[in-house]
Amino acid sequence: MKIQGKMFVWLSVFVLAMAVVYGVWSKEPAGTTALFLAFGLCIMVGFYLGFTARRVDTGAQDNKEADVADDAGELGFFSPHSWQPLSLAIGGALAFLGVAVGWWLLYFSAPLVLIGIFGWVFEYYRGENRTQ
Known part of the structure; x- marks a missing residue:
């Protein structure tokens, strides 16, 4: 989960830069506000994933030497007959x-x-x- 947290943090940096550039050039408040809110959402998800990664065991996605089969296993229970x-x-x-x-x-x-x-x-x- 560490890599996903880092990806969201870097995405939030990019969205923040785009929000500032868009706000300065366009002077349009709705789009600028939406970009700043997207920045906030990205930073919240990145913080959550980084915080959770410190509390759980290292997954296969965090190991550079891992194979695809190392992450195999049960993902959860899904009802096979639900309408x-x-x-x-x-x-x-x-x-x-x-x-x-x-x-x-x-x-x-x-x-x-x-x-x-x-x-x-x-x-x-x-x-x-x-x-x-």
């Missing part, structure tokens, strides 16, 4: 479309979003996986 992300994605797409087309579309998207969230949270608390 909830599809419902959530359709509901979210309809909600964002409602901003452009008309707010009335939110009446149709809100139930889909709620069903998707509720189903995803309680996916393993029904049927044979239910605890008593």
Whole structure:
């Protein structure tokens, strides 16, 4: 994680330089503010990754002699049969479309979003996986 932290810190330095140059040359406040906010986000992510890298074990990406296979392993648990992300994605797409087309579309998207969230949270608390 050390290299990712350093990359974000260097990216934040670049974005800060571009924000200053853009602000001086364009005198446009919205873009300048957006670039300064991007600088802040980059420095926060870089600080977090650097801070976390000091607290965890050295990963394969930090070892210059490591092979690709050294970083192999389990990445986490992903539900193989979940339909909830599809419902959530359709509901979210309809909600964002409602901003452009008309707010009335939110009446149709809100139930889909709620069903998707509720189903995803309680996916393993029904049927044979239910605890008593």
